[in-house]
Amino acid sequence: MSKKILITGGAGFIAHHVVDKILSTTDWEVVTLDRLDFSGNLNRLKEVVSAYPEKEQKRVRVIHHDLKAEINPEIAATIGKIDLISHLAAGSHVDRSITYPLEFVMDNVVGTAHILDYARKLDSLERFAYFSTDEVFGPAPKGINYKENDRYNSTNPYSASKAGAEELVVAYENTYGLPSFITHTMNVFGERQNPEKYIPMVIKKVRDGERVTVHANAKKTVAGSRHYIHAEDVANALLFLYNYNISSMQPDDTGAKCQKFNIVGKDEIDNLELAQFIAQSQKKDLRYEMVDFHSQRPGHDLRYALDGEKMKNMGWTPQSAFKRLEKVVDWTLKNNRWLSI
Numbered sequence: 123m124s125k126k127i128l129i130t131g132g133a134g135f136i137a138h139h140v141v142d143k144i145l146s147t148t149d150w151e152v153v154t155l156d157r158l159d160f161s162g163n164l165n166r167l168k169e170v171v172s173a174y175p176e177k178e179q180k181r182v183r184v185i186h187h188d189l190k191a192e193i194n195p196e197i198a199a200t201i202g203k204i205d206l207i208s209h210l211a212a213g214s215h216v217d218r219s220i221t222y223p224l225e226f227v228m229d230n231v232v233g234t235a236h237i238l239d240y241a242r243k244l245d246s247l248e249r250f251a252y253f254s255t256d257e258v259f260g261p262a263p264k265g266i267n268y269k270e271n272d273r274y275n276s277t278n279p280y281s282a283s284k285a286g287a288e289e290l291v292v293a294y295e296n297t298y299g300l301p302s303f304i305t306h307t308m309n310v311f312g313e314r315q316n317p318e319k320y321i322p323m324v325i326k327k328v329r330d331g332e333r334v335t336v337h338a339n340a341k342k343t344v345a346g347s348r349h350y351i352h353a354e355d356v357a358n359a360l361l362f363l364y365n366y367n368i369s370s371m372q373p374d375d376t377g378a379k380c381q382k383f384n385i386v387g388k389d390e391i392d393n394l395e396l397a398q399f400i401a402q403s404q405k406k407d408l409r410y411e412m413v414d415f416h417s418q419r420p421g422h423d424l425r426y427a428l429d430g431e432k433m434k435n436m437g438w439t440p441q442s443a444f445k446r447l448e449k450v451v452d453w454t455l456k457n458n459r460w461l462s463i
């Protein structure tokens with residue numbers, strides 16, 4: 123019998139790419155759960171799912187639920203038997219977390235507690251995957267790439283709420299034996315991303331001849347940088363991990379059992395280089411201004427960086443971000459409704 127996966131935040135940006143990958147590479151049934159706020163858009167799911175034959179489309183179901191409330195027996199019955207869970211639902215906009223920190227505690231910490239408590243009562247759950255972020259480690263000085271079990275140092279309520287939720291996952295594995303893993307992903311881009319995010323925002327500004335703001339250091343000489351990764355690579359990594367024999371992996375040297383995985387893009391790109399690449403792809407000149415963003419907006423960091431050796435040694439590698447980026451720029455300009463949602 124085919125597996126059934128529950129994906130929370132299914133109408134969100136990364137999750138809809140995960141649904142697409144599952145439809146194209148497995149025979150799994152998918153139940154998505156989302157509260158459909160300003161960042162959850164059912165049109166994302168509709169666009170990818172409707173590209174499949176009708177029989178495949180029937181493999182996907184959508185359930186409307188806000189994880190600030192528990193999954194009561196009625197919703198659990200509607201979801202039905204589940205083999206795998208990918209928990210992606212979260213408030214994901216750092217700026218919003220700085221303005222409304224408690225909203226992020228409710229969505230990301232309490233919301234994770236609710237899905238974990240539902241998961242621990244399931245009879246035959248194979249694996250619970252929690253999507254966390256590189257931002258839990260805080261800023262990475264040049265030359266430092268954080269490993270999975272390094273110390274955390276959240277610099278904004280978003281990352282703190284993601285780190286808090288991680289610890290709940292660790293506790294549910296240690297206390298109840300919930301088979302889990304945690305991923306740290308960074309700067310994911312791709313088709314149908316919210317236009318508030320850097321890449322779609324730059325595509326739009328370059329298209330409209332507007333000036334791009336590039337976050338930089340205090341002297342405005344060094345642009346911030348990130349490892350970027352396409353959402354399809356993230357979906358590939360998730361399926362790779364579901365198929366990997368995680369139960370056979372040993373705790374780390376300190377005894378920490380719950381496995382964590384850094385899903386890292388191939389290329390570290392600075393914000394200016396990225397904007398220039400996007401302008402070149404549109405055959406336009408880049409108008410830009412370097413700003414000392416961190417001093418003006420505490421909570422934003424100049425550089426984030428992860429070490430990808432663990433996943434590499436397990437046999438997983440991402441594609442080049444630059445190669446994907448050119449296609450995303452082209453796709454976004456042709457499907458420009460996604461620049462004005």
Ligand SMILES: NC(=O)c1ccc[n+]([C@@H]2O[C@H](COP(=O)([O-])OP(=O)(O)OC[C@H]3O[C@@H](n4cnc5c(N)ncnc54)[C@H](O)[C@@H]3O)[C@@H](O)[C@H]2O)c1
Pocket residue numbers: 130131132133134135136137155156157158159160161162163187188189190209210211212213214215228229233253254255256284306307308309310311316
């Ligand atoms: N985008 C990135 O670069 C990135 C990097 C690292 C980690 N992540 C993590 O990956 C996950 C997905 O990120 P994304 O960029 O696709 O975010 P997104 O904002 O596009 O999607 C999040 C989805 O979760 C839903 N949601 C939020 N709160 C909810 C609640 N209380 N109940 C039910 N649904 C709720 C939203 O409606 C939305 O559809 C998040 O957990 C995020 O923290 C994202």
